[in-house]
Amino acid sequence: MEIRLSAELKDKLSRMASKQGRDQESLVQEAVERRIDCDEWFERQVDMGLGQIDRGENREHDQVVERMEQLIAQKQPRR
Numbered sequence: 001m002e003i004r005l006s007a008e009l010k011d012k013l014s015r016m017a018s019k020q021g022r023d024q025e026s027l028v029q030e031a032v033e034r035r036i037d038c039d040e041w042f043e044r045q046v047d048m049g050l051g052q053i054d055r056g057e058n059r060e061h062d063q064v065v066e067r068m069e070q071l072i073a074q075k076q077p078r079r
Contacts, residue, residue, distance in 0.1 A: 003028075 005013065017024045052058060059067070 013024050013027060017027050020027070
């Protein structure tokens with residue numbers, strides 16, 4: 001596989017690799033892997049949320065606001 005990077009991105013990659021004492025290819029490999037992992041996680045979360053909606057496990061906006069207010073109040077220092 002071959003990818004094309006802008007001159008600016010190539011410079012950033014070169015600086016980062018030099019700083020970390022690594023080769024540019026390993027940094028690109030790691031960056032792509034992290035991005036793919038993140039996208040896969042996000043898709044799983046969306047699918048899980050859609051499943052909850054399909055099962056009627058979602059909450060109305062007012063219920064969410066009320067719950068968030070309760071959680072915030074619990075975290076406030078007591079006086």
